[in-house]
Amino acid sequence: MEIGFGIIGCGAIAPVHAQSITEIPGARLVAVSDVVERNARMLTERYPAEVYTDYRRLLERDDIHAVSLCVPSGMRAEIAEVCAAAGKHILAEKPLEVSSERIDRILKAVEKAGTTLGCIFQYRFSEGAQQVRKAIDNGRFGRLVLGDAYIKWYRSQEYYQSGAWRGTRKLDGGGALMNQGVHQVDQLIWFMGKVRTVQARTALIGHEGIEVEDLACALLAFENGAMGVIEASTAIWPGHPGHIEIHGTDGSAVIEDGALRFWKFQHELSEDEQIRASFDKPSEFGTGAGDPLSNLRHEGHRRQIEDFALAIRDNRPPMIDGEEGRHAVELIEAIYRAARTGGTVVL
Numbered sequence: 001m002e003i004g005f006g007i008i009g010c011g012a013i014a015p016v017h018a019q020s021i022t023e024i025p026g027a028r029l030v031a032v033s034d035v036v037e038r039n040a041r042m043l044t045e046r047y048p049a050e051v052y053t054d055y056r057r058l059l060e061r062d063d064i065h066a067v068s069l070c071v072p073s074g075m076r077a078e079i080a081e082v083c084a085a086a087g088k089h090i091l092a093e094k095p096l097e098v099s100s101e102r103i104d105r106i107l108k109a110v111e112k113a114g115t116t117l118g119c120i121f122q123y124r125f126s127e128g129a130q131q132v133r134k135a136i137d138n139g140r141f142g143r144l145v146l147g148d149a150y151i152k153w154y155r156s157q158e159y160y161q162s163g164a165w166r167g168t169r170k171l172d173g174g175g176a177l178m179n180q181g182v183h184q185v186d187q188l189i190w191f192m193g194k195v196r197t198v199q200a201r202t203a204l205i206g207h208e209g210i211e212v213e214d215l216a217c218a219l220l221a222f223e224n225g226a227m228g229v230i231e232a233s234t235a236i237w238p239g240h241p242g243h244i245e246i247h248g249t250d251g252s253a254v255i256e257d258g259a260l261r262f263w264k265f266q267h268e269l270s271e272d273e274q275i276r277a278s279f280d281k282p283s284e285f286g287t288g289a290g291d292p293l294s295n296l297r298h299e300g301h302r303r304q305i306e307d308f309a310l311a312i313r314d315n316r317p318p319m320i321d322g323e324e325g326r327h328a329v330e331l332i333e334a335i336y337r338a339a340r341t342g343g344t345v346v347l
């Protein structure tokens with residue numbers, strides 16, 4: 001069965017979805033929608049598809065089975081409810097929505113409709129992230145001790161001015177953590193498991209006129225007894241790769257933008273030397289460190305959208321479903337709460 005895709009929201013990330021869909025066997029881009037018709041037309045110049053300015057019209061088509069939701073983050077709940085009621089499968093960009101309350105609206109809508117929900121976190125599909133997850137599953141780290149995520153990125157003042165929704169609480173939901181760092185926060189929880197308590201500080205020090213943080217530091221205690229930190233910023237020039245460290249009693253690994261940069265275990269396997277030989281290779285997914293998209297490659301999206309299409313075909317959950325997409329937002333909300341109150345937040 002061919003999965004017909006629609007894209008709702010034809011801004012910066014939409015071509016990454018369109019390019020991915022066109023490369024996936026058994027998937028086809030059927031139509032796109034944007035309230036700004038010019039944005040939709042620009043997308044279809046390169047990726048031919050029908051254009052709608054009202055996404056409801058796009059949903060009327062029987063040859064559309066799934067939609068990529070690429071509208072601003074805090075606009076997804078209402079649109080997803082309509083998409084689910086129309087019987088469409090939904091692949092939402094990250095973060096799934098800007099609060100767990102709004103995410104729950106989406107979860108409820110897809111549950112009622114019986115459709116599939118996925119949340120884009122493309123870095124989970126990287127070789128590095130997959131290797132780390134496998135090593136954790138196989139107990140190679142021993143007892144997990146520390147899990148850290150560092151997102152020391154740069155976004156210019158012009159970036160925040162490039163869209164009315166950027167840097168707003170209502171539609172961006174947050175700053176360096178909720179928009180940019182959410183990728184690494186997601187991977188950290190995927191590796192380390194649930195967080196029990198959070199202490200944090202946030203600040204706005206490198207930009208003007210935005211409602212969200214461009215600097216955040218959090219101290220985490222995981223349920224498994226391990227600890228960790230998250231440091232996120234969009235005020236650091238020139239921006240450094242998204243960096244995650246996983247340390248255990250029997251081994252340590254470091255990944256940057258999905259590529260392994262350190263890999264050592266007390267009990268080595270024959271494949272480990274070969275893995276270390278790949279350290280010099282650049283990230284296959286690119287990086288959003290200094291600029292949102294100019295260095296981002298579509299390979300991560302291609303892998304994730306392919307998994308999503310196969311999940312629909314095989315009637316199974318996608319690798320990152322709605323519940324999985326919720327975890328990172330829930331933790332970021334807890335970090336914001338801890339920063340506001342100055343206390344310890346228990347999840």
Ligand SMILES: NC(=O)c1ccc[n+]([C@@H]2O[C@H](COP(=O)([O-])OP(=O)(O)OC[C@H]3O[C@@H](n4cnc5c(N)ncnc54)[C@H](O)[C@@H]3O)[C@@H](O)[C@H]2O)c1
Binds near residue numbers: 072
């Ligand atoms: N996975 C990644 O690495 C990645 C990278 C960039 C952006 N994103 C996410 O993608 C989403 C969009 O970001 P962007 O940078 O493309 O934003 P953008 O502002 O460039 O594009 C958003 C588009 O949505 C359109 N839109 C708004 N309301 C609409 C509606 N009701 N119907 C149809 N279209 C509507 C706007 O006109 C605009 O063209 C955000 O949630 C962001 O977090 C993810």
